[in-house]
Amino acid sequence: MLTPLSPPAYRLLGGMGATLLAVAGCGAGALPVQDGLWWTALRHLDRPALLLGYAGLTLLTVAWWMAGRDLRRAGPEGAARPDLRSTAITLVCWAGPLLLAPPMFSRDAYSYLAQGAMVLADLDVYQLGVAHLGGRLAAEVPQMWQQTPAPYGPVFLWLAAGVSALTGGHLALGVLALRLVALAGVALLVVNLPRLARHCGVDPAAALWLGVLNPLVPLHLVAGAHNEAVMLGLLVVGLRLALADRFGAAAVLVTLAALVKVPALLGLLVVGSLAVRRIGVSAAVARTAGFAMLTGAAVTWVTGIGYGWIGALATPAYRHSWSISTALGRGARRAAEAFGLDLGTAPMRTSVAVGLLGVLAVAVAAWWYRHRLGPVYAVSLVLLAVALLGPATRPWYALWGLVLLAAAAPDGRPRRVAALGAALLGFVALPSGFGPDAEQALLATAGVLVGLCTIGVLRLLAPPPLALAVPR
Template identity: 40%
Template sequence: MENVSLVPDKTATNVRALHWAGFAGVAVLVLVTSGIPLPAVAVVTLGVAGMGTLVLTWLGIGRHAAELPVRRLYGIAASWCLPLLAARPLFSGDVHSYLAQGVIAAKGFDAYLLGPAAALGADSPVTQQVSHYWQDTPAPYGPAFVTLSRTIAHLAGENLLATVLLHRLVEVAGVVLLAWALPRLARRVGVSPSVALWLALLNPLVLWHVVGGVHNDGLMVGLMVAGVELVLMGASRAGAARPALIAAGVVVVGVAANVKIVAVAALCFVGVDLFRRARPAGRIAVVLGLPAVFAATTVAISAGSGLGFGWIRALAGVSGQVHSWLAPTNELGFLVGGLGKLGGLDLTDSAIKVFSAIGAILGLLAGARLLWLTYREKLHPLLGAGLAFAAMLVFGPVVQPWYLLWTIALLAVSLTTDRARWILAGVSSVFALLLPPAGGVAALVLGYLFAAVLLVGTLLLLRKKRVALAEKQLQTLVADYPPLLVRSGAGRDEQR
């Protein structure tokens, strides 16, 4: 049943203030990154201050999330997203790569074989928008997403503004799917739907990197959780609706995996849960049916789109081309490489390859262990899948702040203790502030420093005003009820 309880007046007032303070933080970020002439230090200072304001207000709302109706949280999410619809692409230029891959496919070239420079030419305006890291890189995404990018290229051509807007609308559709699925999945585990929405839907990483940054992880995660909900919905039904809903859910997760292949991990965990709960005869249907429906979906998208199966080859070749500085395995490689340079040795690339291989093995072992615990009913399948995505981030070769959304979406509906949820909220907050809104070493150092001073000063000022208001209210109370105080004092004298 939806949370429709009346919210106390004080809580409602606090949440309203936090809501609009968060909106102001988002608006400031959008404004200072809009291209108006400002020094880089000012852009970083004001942008990070806006980001920090949103993060702090999000954490503040988290204290009251369990008391809030689901519709109230939907309203907050919508208002926070609204300014970002008009923002420039934030924190990353990946959307320009999406445009290039769509144009390549629209021109009839193989986006899984050729990068933007080779297919469109180094002098192409589309290629020049792409980061130099990716100008020679084929598309690393599944055929479902490249088909969408190709469709957008057919509609918008090489118009950057229209392309960003259309891709952003696609990612917003993923956010809508997330909003639909989260409360339903949370109820299945006994978690408050409102808390799940606060932790996953209102998460600053969704705002910054899905709506603002236009990353296709938003579409992938939205499809994935919606598909998992359909599978679990079917598992709880009887009759003809059961296999139909399960098959529909597998198809939706299959589409998500054809955006980014990692989505298939969620299907593995719900599949293990279905296998465990099925009767012996039904287990054969699970073992054969789920992979068959998933494979049929993938073949239909790959063949039907005309893009073929080159994406499978491209996945293996692209993931390790750029060393992600956030990946723990890469950080160990950088450490060994730095020590090697002290002795005149160039060990960085070799060390990263070794640690990446070790990470892959450890990741597979962790995933297998989590699947076994799920089968043994030690873990809910949603929690198991969320932890499996966390293992991918810890042991994987590439980590970006928006990758946390893979695990946040599932852990938000399956973590059952406040402590675990606040740890996840803390990690989200740190990652939400990692990437700055502008570049330049000096600008970054000074900008983050000035933003910290600005935020701390504002918090101290607000606290001082709150204390002063409380003292004034106490003085008013004393002035309004002196007879009561006198009688109370007399009573104490008599008792003595």
């Protein structure tokens, strides 16, 4: 008979994993190229560090999975059910060790700092890449993105400019400040996601486990300092207010979220649909659109960044972006070249178009079944489709839809599939942010095996109340 895993035990297990991952990041993370920051002694141990990092990632993921198993086994008042305080403590254990680690799983934090410095220097971030800034910040951005305009809205660029001004271009302080901004967004999720879940008839504890405690949050919102944290925090607050019939405030907050990153704009559909039920079509459209446009105009005027972000929305479709659709396009082009055919950009354009048609199909289905699904669940499915089938996909993009799905999807297969997807996506990106070669893939696999063996040993050595059991 499997012994239940107590909260202190899975917090400790996940904290051990996060600590191993943080230490491994000093050798295998997205390290700066021009600054001797973080443990320079580990920079030449990138291969062993990669194995150690994947062992730690395995511990963290299994801790989360077993916490969910015990959540399902517990009754409505079970001790294993996370509330706000319990969730905050668990996040501190799982994300705290990553706060002082190097950037991990992408180099976007360096791009954020460079783009913030460009705003301070009055350079047009929507027309120019970081190469026009030059200096040490721009040097940390991968060469393929040196000429790429910023795809982010003025709210986030204003925050990035504030961070750059506050830290004076210091990399370590800048990364830490960006992580603190991301933590503010995560805090909004911790406080507001349970309330949104109650409005949608979903167990708040289950929503916290799937939407906030899943490994993608500490790995990418904290360690990676991604601006999705702020976007999702504002979006969830806005949708919660919409479900409480505060449509004007909801439209303002959802628009602010979209002015961090544009996918949040779909949240206005939820606000509008809920408003229609209460105040009628004309009033709902006028209130939602009016507050959204006023918010956009006010933010643009206050920040002084301009409306260039509208034209920069095509940046994610840049030729270096990767997604399911672009991967198929590259594969089709190489297959054609193997037969001596030069099809130019046609395979890529066709694959991207097919991916966008897939997004459209999901959107149409969500609209058709909107009354059965509910507006929040319907929009979460569309956001997932955009993240997975659009022209650019990253593991943390899945959080666009996953967080809302956690608050709105009924118990059953969709939640199980989402949980499995979150667990698997945590292993996709290397800590360095680059794709793996054969040796790195082998080391990552070995690290997973080491992590699983460690869990088995802990299960044998731990006393019965804290025995670690792999979920069935």
